[in-house]
Amino acid sequence: MFASLSERFDGIVKNLTGRGRLTEENIKETLRAIRIALLEADVALPVVKSFIQRVQEKALGEKVLNSLTPGQELTKIVKDELTLILGEATAELTLSKMPPTVILVAGLQGAGKTTTVVKLARFLKEQGKKKVLVTSTDIYRPAAIEQLATLAKQTEIEYFPSSTNQDPLSIAQHAIQEARKLSCDIVIIDTAGRLHVDNEMMQEIKKLHAGVQPTETLFVVDSMTGQDAVHTANAFNDALPLTGVVLTKTDGDARGGAALSVWETIHKPIKFIGTGEKIDQFEIFHPERIATRILGMGDIVSLVEDVHQKIDQKKAEKVAKKLKSGKRFDLEDFLEQLEQMNHMGGISSIISKLPGLGSVPKALKEQVNDKMFLKMKAIIQSMTIKERRFPDLIKGSRKRRIAMGSGTEVQEVNRLLKQFDRMQKMMKKLKKGGMMNAMRQLQGSLPPGGDFNLPF
Amino acid sequence: MIKIFKRKNKTQETEPVSVFDKLKTGLRSTRKVLTTPLSDLLLGKKTIDQDLLDEIETYLLTADVGVSVTEALIQKLTKQLKAKQLNDEAVLLNSVRSYLESLLKDVEKPLHIPAQQKPFVILTVGVNGSGKTTTIGKMIKVLQNEGKTVLLAAGDTFRAAAIDQLKVWGERNNVPVVAQQPGSDSASVIYDAFNSAKARGVDVLIADTAGRLHTQSHLMEELKKIKKVLTKIDESAPHEVMLVIDATLGQNSLQQAKQFHEAVGVTGIALTKLDGTAKGGIIFAIAKELGIPIRFIGVGEKVDDLRVFNASDFVKALFE
Numbered sequence: 001m002f003a004s005l006s007e008r009f010d011g012i013v014k015n016l017t018g019r020g021r022l023t024e025e026n027i028k029e030t031l032r033a034i035r036i037a038l039l040e041a042d043v044a045l046p047v048v049k050s051f052i053q054r055v056q057e058k059a060l061g062e063k064v065l066n067s068l069t070p071g072q073e074l075t076k077i078v079k080d081e082l083t084l085i086l087g088e089a090t091a092e093l094t095l096s097k098m099p100p101t102v103i104l105v106a107g108l109q110g111a112g113k114t115t116t117v118v119k120l121a122r123f124l125k126e127q128g129k130k131k132v133l134v135t136s137t138d139i140y141r142p143a144a145i146e147q148l149a150t151l152a153k154q155t156e157i158e159y160f161p162s163s164t165n166q167d168p169l170s171i172a173q174h175a176i177q178e179a180r181k182l183s184c185d186i187v188i189i190d191t192a193g194r195l196h197v198d199n200e201m202m203q204e205i206k207k208l209h210a211g212v213q214p215t216e217t218l219f220v221v222d223s224m225t226g227q228d229a230v231h232t233a234n235a236f237n238d239a240l241p242l243t244g245v246v247l248t249k250t251d252g253d254a255r256g257g258a259a260l261s262v263w264e265t266i267h268k269p270i271k272f273i274g275t276g277e278k279i280d281q282f283e284i285f286h287p288e289r290i291a292t293r294i295l296g297m298g299d300i301v302s303l304v305e306d307v308h309q310k311i312d313q314k315k316a317e318k319v320a321k322k323l324k325s326g327k328r329f330d331l332e333d334f335l336e337q338l339e340q341m342n343h344m345g346g347i348s349s350i351i352s353k354l355p356g357l358g359s360v361p362k363a364l365k366e367q368v369n370d371k372m373f374l375k376m377k378a379i380i381q382s383m384t385i386k387e388r389r390f391p392d393l394i395k396g397s398r399k400r401r402i403a404m405g406s407g408t409e410v411q412e413v414n415r416l417l418k419q420f421d422r423m424q425k426m427m428k429k430l431k432k433g434g435m436m437n438a439m440r441q442l443q444g445s446l447p448p449g450g451d452f453n454l455p456f
Numbered sequence: 457m458i459k460i461f462k463r464k465n466k467t468q469e470t471e472p473v474s475v476f477d478k479l480k481t482g483l484r485s486t487r488k489v490l491t492t493p494l495s496d497l498l499l500g501k502k503t504i505d506q507d508l509l510d511e512i513e514t515y516l517l518t519a520d521v522g523v524s525v526t527e528a529l530i531q532k533l534t535k536q537l538k539a540k541q542l543n544d545e546a547v548l549l550n551s552v553r554s555y556l557e558s559l560l561k562d563v564e565k566p567l568h569i570p571a572q573q574k575p576f577v578i579l580t581v582g583v584n585g586s587g588k589t590t591t592i593g594k595m596i597k598v599l600q601n602e603g604k605t606v607l608l609a610a611g612d613t614f615r616a617a618a619i620d621q622l623k624v625w626g627e628r629n630n631v632p633v634v635a636q637q638p639g640s641d642s643a644s645v646i647y648d649a650f651n652s653a654k655a656r657g658v659d660v661l662i663a664d665t666a667g668r669l670h671t672q673s674h675l676m677e678e679l680k681k682i683k684k685v686l687t688k689i690d691e692s693a694p695h696e697v698m699l700v701i702d703a704t705l706g707q708n709s710l711q712q713a714k715q716f717h718e719a720v721g722v723t724g725i726a727l728t729k730l731d732g733t734a735k736g737g738i739i740f741a742i743a744k745e746l747g748i749p750i751r752f753i754g755v756g757e758k759v760d761d762l763r764v765f766n767a768s769d770f771v772k773a774l775f776e
Binding site: 036039040041042044045108109110111112141142143144146147148149150151154195196197222224225226227228231232249251252253254255257258277371 | 514517518519520522523583584585586587593615616617618620621623624625638669670671672673674702704705706707708709711729731732733734735737738
């Protein structure tokens with residue numbers, strides 16, 4: 001998400017920074033460009049209007065016009081305003097002092113409620129070490145209850161069964177009782193998708209809310225939602241005292257307008273975002289970081305956190321120890337590293353968080369994709385253990401066998417070996433010259449094209 | 457309990473209402489509070505000037521029509537305004553309407569199933585949560601009303617309980633469902649279903665697939681594979697690749713349409729969830745850029761709320 005909006009902003013900003021002076025005319029021109037970029041990103045029209053107005057007021061002030069670097073000054077204003085409409089500060093989930101904390105999840109059909117329920121439960125279980133119970137009150141959509149049951153089982157989360165001939169409120173109340181019995185910290189209640197104009201269904205969820213008095217009432221929004229986001233968010237917010245928003249399907253190429261509209265419309269913070277089909281692809285939402293990402297300044301903080309959370313520390317230490325003790329870095333270790341990278345959402349996820357994203361040529365971005373790593377994995381996995389430990393053994397006929405086994409070409413096997421060779425040399429330097437040196441080396445080994453700079 | 461039964465009964469009762477009325481009532485419920493209809497905007501305006509054109513622009517943008525189509529229309533209107541061709545609001549409204557209708561006229565092509573093509577294979581594709589399975593459920597009814605026999609293929613082997621969901625639709629309509637275990641190969645399920653449809657002499661095979669974001673290249677490859685496998689049985693299959701688009705989504709739907717079209721050659725579109733306040737304006741841009749026929753629109757939760765697309769009704773509902 002946000003990538004193409006980020007590209008657009010990058011262009012607009014670059015156009016500005018080159019200028020020594022700004023006139024009212026070219027500020028207006030810039031604002032027009034920003035307006036179109038935001039509208040094409042599905043930001044709600046009322047939000048776009050007030051955003052542009054605020055930026056304009058500030059930009060036409062003395063400070064910008066008289067500044068030596070007016071472009072940078074304007075960029076800063078835009079960034080500050082972007083952060084503002086994304087909700088300023090990171091909002092945490094509130095937990096009740098009297099467990100179990102009840103979380104109610106609501107939204108339109110197909111927004112991703114059920115997946116969100118399970119992702120959130122897993123997140124609270126893993127990160128917060130909480131005991132979580134989930135239940136479904138969706139008695140309408142065929143097999144909705146089974147969907148939650150299956151996912152809960154796969155994720156090893158407590159599940160309270162329900163059936164289509166029960167009343168939603170009674171299901172929820174019984175689930176809370178059960179949670180007390182099992183001394184769960186949190187109960188998450190899934191609800192049926194409903195249209196905000198469907199009175200009967202809105203009454204039902206109001207009743208459900210009044211009956212279970214949840215600490216958190218989360219509204220689930222598809223990040224690809226268009227201008228209608230304003231209407232639905234308003235209607236749900238009027239019907240229920242929402243406490244936060246979850247933005248789903250952000251791994252697509254939607255420009256994330258809904259994210260920019262929600263806070264400004266209902267003043268409820270986005271608390272989490274869903275970032276992929278896997279259950280662990282779920283993150284806390286950080287408005288400031290996203291604003292920087294949209295402006296092409298990267299999101300290093302999230303990247304570092306990813307490294308901490310998703311890299312298996314034990315395995316990483318094992319490799320480090322091995323290197324220290326003077327042993328060689330072999331292809332087994334290389335494979336390990338590829339897998340770790342996969343855990344972090346793959347190379348494309350990592351790249352999206354690096355600064356200067358907008359200036360990386362598209363061709364390069366396409367070149368460095370996750371497929372490339374899948375191939376590399378396949379090649380290594382087609383080697384014998386002996387070959388992985390002693391890559392020098394791999395000559396003509398072995399190469400042909402490996403290529404056959406991994407469904408690749410001999411040239412690709414060669415390329416991998418060359419890359420590995422470079423990496424091995426780097427590891428040696430790492431032992432000798434420390435981190436900085438090694439990083440410089442690594443930068444040299446990236447494919448050429450553009451000023452692709454690593455943030456070190 | 458009683459309330460639930462009431463609701464379910466209500467769901468099954470069906471009174472045929474015209475598509476236009478249905479769209480109108482869907483919009484009317486909230487329209488008063490949320491937006492002023494365009495016709496009201498224009499009604500009683502004495503002067504037709506740039507300000508009014510700006511209001512039209514705003515109106516279209518909030519209906520998700522998008523910048524490029526809106527700009528093209530506004531440019532046209534501005535030209536007419538300068539040439540003094542827009543004398544009163546009726547002329548203006550007509551000009552707006554005829555432009556938008558002209559974009560949709562060429563894609564107003566209902567799904568035609570030739571009797572000699574047996575089984576006719578419909579492959580349903582789309583992003584997660586767009587309403588594929590529900591659309592299939594409703595499509596069964598449309599086909600059965602035409603006197604066709606139907607078989608379903610549970611090709612969504614990825615999402616939890618998706619197979620069960622399709623089976624429920626099958627049971628409700630007395631239609632057999634070919635399914636395998638969750639996690640099995642989608643292409644092989646659909647391949648088997650095709651063979652089975654042939655053996656049973658069924659008229660139409662509808663294949664469900666897992667929702668996928670168009671940016672997931674490996675999942676798009678999977679779709680290509682499904683299509684390839686089908687051609688092994690019948691060179692001409694699938695006879696319809698139907699893309700299901702959620703009307704509440706914005707400009708991204710154009711990207712979806714482009715990517716799915718590039719991967720598997722979309723031959724028809726179903727636009728769902730038009731019963732809320734969303735107007736599905738992105739369909740204009742999709743029609744303008746890709747020219748893919750629009751087959752159905754989804755206007756409600758009832759089984760017969762899948763309607764054949766009609767360009768002038770759609771444009772009318774956008775305004776009134």
